Amino acid sequence: MTLADISSNLLFVAFIAYLIATFVFGGAVKGNKKGTYRSEQRWGKVAITITVIGFLAQLGYFITRWMVTGHAPISNMFEFTTAFGMTLVGGFIILYALYKTAVLGMIVLPIALLIIAYASMFPSEVSPLIPALQTNWLAIHVITVVIAEGILAISAAAGLIYLLKVIDQKKKSKQRFWLEAIMYSLVLVLGFVVTSTFFTLTNYEADFAYVNKDGQPSEITYNMPAIFGMNEFEPLTDGAFTPLLEMPPIVHAGKLTTVLWSVLVGTVLYALIRLIFRKRISEMLQPFTKNVNLQLMDEINYRSIIIGFPIFSLGALIFAMIWAQIAWSRFWGWDPKEVWALVTFLFYAAYLHLRLGRGWAGEKSAWLAVIGFVIIMFNLVAVNLIIAGLHSYA
Template identity: 50%
Template sequence: MNSESMIELSSQSLFVSFIVLLLAILPIGMAVKSKRVWTSRIGIGVTHLAFLMQLLYFFVRWAAIGHAPVSNMYEFMTFFGIMLIGSTLLIFHLYKQIVVLLFSIPISLIIIGYGSVFTSEASPLIPALQSNWLSVHVITVAISSAILSIAFVTSIIYLVSAMDVDKKTRGARGLEFVMYCLVIVVGFIMSSIIFSFTYDEKIIEFENKGGTVERAIYKMPALFVNDGAKLAHEQTSFGWIELTNSIDAQKLNTIFWAFLFGSVIYLVVRIAARKNISQLIKPLTQKVNPLVMDEITYRAVVIGFPLFSLGGLLFAMIWAHLAWGRFWGWDPKEVWALITWLFYAGLLHLRTTKGWEGNRTAWMAIIGFGLIVFNQVFVNLVIAGLHSYA
């Protein structure tokens, strides 16, 4: 089997696993509501099947391209979503809390769906990426991020179950804002799919801050462009709002459309249901033991934090030294990785020394997940730096 056929097989495995995970939500939801054993067994079995197909995607693609498939946004986010499913299955077998699967699977699908809007083309690695330490660094970061994401999922479950979401308290509004942010990611996926069919991509040229001509491909209507942007070959003005060239305007433009589509989706759901999203999912947590969710949150951070320390800092520094000749350079992504590490260190410190449990741990775990997403999405896509190619 040639490499093209193997890549096609891996892509099909990933797509089928996505559908299988969607189907798994139904029996798992029934198990959460009714506690029937057969629905639980079906849901867990189907989820295991989907995870095996995801692993098939990963290793077949690895064999086809000759290196670990974690070198671009499509590959990294896909692997992140896969590891979230694997971590959730492990948590289920340890704690027997199927409700974690019910909430975790949609988050994984959103992550994989987000990754799917980027190019899946397997291109040769640039020199900075041609190192085994890249694979070690990125794989460890993805696994640790997935485990820390479990803490996010169980924190959501904890807060929804323990909080009166019908009251307009600060906590209820904060929880609903988290739901809104998740819908924004869905908006990004939807906008990318819709514009891929309705908008002819445009190639523009502009002079970057280094004084050289750079090109950008717009797959969505251009509201934001870099200063001096013109259509390639035509040299006519392009876009509405010009931004400094220290910002990736094309990617910021994409984020704007994601917020627009996500906001519309959120409003449609609110108007149709006449409830906010927190109220809609509240019945799914009626049989939840909040103390168990708090325990899982803490254990996930205890496991994920040292792994992130290795992957996000130690292994990253080794790779940076091999790629750029220095261990640390205050690149935007390096800075935010350090901020994320310090935040989770603070969470564990406050938990163990100050007795921060329950609501406080839950909110900190949610903010920590926000830092992970900000680093992997916004810093990667918008802020220019050495990691922008990812």
């Protein structure tokens, strides 16, 4: 087995460990039939042990991959997103050590699983560094950012648990709707993973010729049956599914096709869940939060932002500016990724001022923490894949 094989096997081990730990954490917080929580700590211990094993395996993946590639494994979508899953779990382990909160594991681990699964949909082969990335600042800047984002995401998880507990599922409300919308969007990510895996396993490929937005002829390979066609597309593969709709040149119909497939499959999955269990997902999760201490969740929400915000400022703004000055001759150029890092910074600054200055705690803080996570994910996913810029390393 080569070092590269060992590396990917370790990642697989980590994935399985997180998966098992999710259920053990779920069992720990569910309470027994008598409605008491005497065994929560004991099962929590088992679950955190499995989580730590998974985390060590993933750390092993990270280090071995670093050895194989010769550079910090955070240089493309697969590597960065996987590392994000790792720091998320790492952040959770630290907070578990401080507060012994099993319920946090039940929410954080499935999110980490989704993130790692999402990451593996991108090309994962070992790739060389372009000149702009050949510097130690790659490791310094990106690792600081990924740690900060992992910790900030914990605050969203704590916020989510808070909301799952306090929002009345019996009464129709805006809060109930938006909480379920969060659950639905998580299922959509699952939809993307399922669809991509299916078409990868069945080796679906269809080539098309098209005219790009600069009027030049180009070619594109679809890995899913093309629902949308590129501008003036011509199929090159025999028997390929003919696109239903042609898109104008500025729309990347290939990406749009992937999005639509994910939404379709995700929605079907969501509908199945609703049909089988006859409950909203947030309603299904609510019983697990019965023994949750709301004040503690609010504290974790705030604590993780207090830790994450300075690290984020350092990594995503200060280190980023130093590197940009060295590589691009200017510390700031309003590149979309830079702008969204600033947006994230401003958002958490607003959170802190509202909390410390205007007493926004509890449910309001919980919503803000969740929105913060949405902004981070937008910067990771949308800015890389939709808004083209200097940071598009997918």
